[in-house]
Amino acid sequence: MRAIGVVIALAAALALQTTLAGLTIHGSTAVNLVLIAVIYVALAFGPVAGLMAGTVGGLVQDALAGGIVGVGGFSKTLVGFLVGLLGAQFIVAQSLPRFVMFVAGTVVHELCYQALFALVETRAFRMPWSAAMIQALVNGVIGILAFQIVDSGPGLLQRRRARGATLSRRQF
Amino acid sequence: MIDLTPRTPYRQRTGVLFGAVMIGHLILISAQVQSKAGVPVLEGVTFGVFSRIQGGAAGLFRGVAGTWNSYFNLRGVSAENEALRQQVATLEVRLQEQRAQAQRADRLQALLGFKESTALPTLAAEVIAGNSNPGLLTVTINRGTADGVQADMAVISPKGIIGRIVGPVASHPARVQLLIDRSAAAGAVTERARAGGVVAGVEGDPPLAMDLVSNLADVKPGDVVVASGTDGMFPKGFVVGTVEKSERGPSLYRLITVRPAVDFSSLEDVLVVLVPARGAVPDDLATPEVKK
Numbered sequence: 290m291r292a293i294g295v296v297i298a299l300a301a302a303l304a305l306q307t308t309l310a311g312l313t314i315h316g317s318t319a320v321n322l323v324l325i326a327v328i329y330v331a332l333a334f335g336p337v338a339g340l341m342a343g344t345v346g347g348l349v350q351d352a353l354a355g356g357i358v359g360v361g362g363f364s365k366t367l368v369g370f371l372v373g374l375l376g377a378q379f380i381v382a383q384s385l386p387r388f389v390m391f392v393a394g395t396v397v398h399e400l401c402y403q404a405l406f407a408l409v410e411t412r413a414f415r416m417p418w419s420a421a422m423i424q425a426l427v428n429g430v431i432g433i434l435a436f437q438i439v440d441s442g443p444g445l446l447q448r449r450r451a452r453g454a455t456l457s458r459r460q461f
Numbered sequence: 462m463i464d465l466t467p468r469t470p471y472r473q474r475t476g477v478l479f480g481a482v483m484i485g486h487l488i489l490i491s492a493q494v495q496s497k498a499g500v501p502v503l504e505g506v507t508f509g510v511f512s513r514i515q516g517g518a519a520g521l522f523r524g525v526a527g528t529w530n531s532y533f534n535l536r537g538v539s540a541e542n543e544a545l546r547q548q549v550a551t552l553e554v555r556l557q558e559q560r561a562q563a564q565r566a567d568r569l570q571a572l573l574g575f576k577e578s579t580a581l582p583t584l585a586a587e588v589i590a591g592n593s594n595p596g597l598l599t600v601t602i603n604r605g606t607a608d609g610v611q612a613d614m615a616v617i618s619p620k621g622i623i624g625r626i627v628g629p630v631a632s633h634p635a636r637v638q639l640l641i642d643r644s645a646a647a648g649a650v651t652e653r654a655r656a657g658g659v660v661a662g663v664e665g666d667p668p669l670a671m672d673l674v675s676n677l678a679d680v681k682p683g684d685v686v687v688a689s690g691t692d693g694m695f696p697k698g699f700v701v702g703t704v705e706k707s708e709r710g711p712s713l714y715r716l717i718t719v720r721p722a723v724d725f726s727s728l729e730d731v732l733v734v735l736v737p738a739r740g741a742v743p744d745d746l747a748t749p750e751v752k753k
């Protein structure tokens with residue numbers, strides 16, 4: 290059930306990411322939904338799930354992007370595992386810690402991603418800090434929203450069901 | 462807070478899984494990246510790693526093969542060396558034999574020349590044994606009565622007088638008393654001054670002394686001493702030796718030492734003068750059976 294949820298989340302993130310591909314800041318993508326999904330899975334289910342989500346999501350994203358397959362996968366796997374590890378060690382049930390994890394995860398991902406490309410392309414390491422920080426903040430906000438939505442999802446359904454039942458009794 | 466408790470198997474498995482996945486990613490990236498040489502990094506790294514392994518294996522194989530071949534070569538060389546060593550030993554023996562034969566041929570040639578130059582009837586003989594008794598200086602030759610050898614016959618060599626046949630004489634071997642024996646003597650005369658005397662064996666160096674030479678005689682070191690023939694045994698004129706020291710004696714006779722002309726330490730081939738000594742009794746007549 291958990292795996293299916295992870296797969297669905299990743300698939301949705303990939304689908305949305307492809308539609309949002311045109312949203313860029315200084316040439317860089319303003320948001321990375323796949324990375325958000327990976328960090329979310331890692332925080333929610335632990336390091337192994339984060340690792341697997343990072344691997345699958347990263348590889349698929351690389352494959353769809355048409356670049357070198359594995360660079361994004363490596364970065365997302367690293368981030369998923371580290372975030373999962375830290376999420377298991379620290380209490381990250383509140384929004385702020387989760388936000389910090391999303392921001393930090395995005396920065397680490399970008400650092401690793403740029404470093405790998407510098408290594409692969411045998412060029413000097415360049416880190417687009419501004420774009421990376423913007424993406425980190427956007428990712429953090431979206432991540433928090435995602436947690437809020439998911440966390441409030443079951444309660445909302447229960448309230449809707451309860452409200453529906455009351456209305457029915459009033460009608461009849 | 463960070464958990465510092467010992468790792469559980471689950472966490473260990475997680476770490477292993479993480480490591481494996483990361484390595485898988487690196488391999489995947491390397492497979493797509495081209496190196497400066499235009500070869501994929503994965504291929505280059507794989508080729509480099511395996512080339513080292515192959516190089517090591519090839520080196521190991523070559524080393525083992527080389528050691529193996531060297532071992533067999535060494536075995537072959539060792540056997541060949543042993544065979545060559547035996548061959549060299551055999552050839553050295555043959556060389557020594559041929560050298561000895563050549564020397565013997567030279568001696569025999571000299572002996573033959575001497576035999577032809579002298580009018581005396583002689584018989585060539587070979588020294589086959591030395592003396593078994595340290596008190597007597599004798600040698601054994603391979604000629605005997607069957608060859609006409611009799612007692613008291615002179616034995617000579619191209620260099621000079623050796624000694625005489627002493628009885629009893631067997632049919633083939635005969636004993637020769639050397640002139641340097643203490644009981645041997647020969648009539649002699651100096652070649653230059655014609656001073657006569659008797660040469661006899663003595664203990665010392667030189668091993669010959671010339672007695673019964675008057676103090677008045679002119680005998681000097683270096684004078685050649687020859688057989689006088691007065692003993693009726695040794696042929697006249699044959700060299701005995703050379704005067705080494707000549708001093709005036711306390712009595713009537715001089716004290717003369719003579720260096721033998723013959724090297725008695727290396728006698729091999731001799732000539733027996735087949736002339737019976739004057740007054741000598743033939744062996745066949747001296748035997749009891751004949752006397753009867």
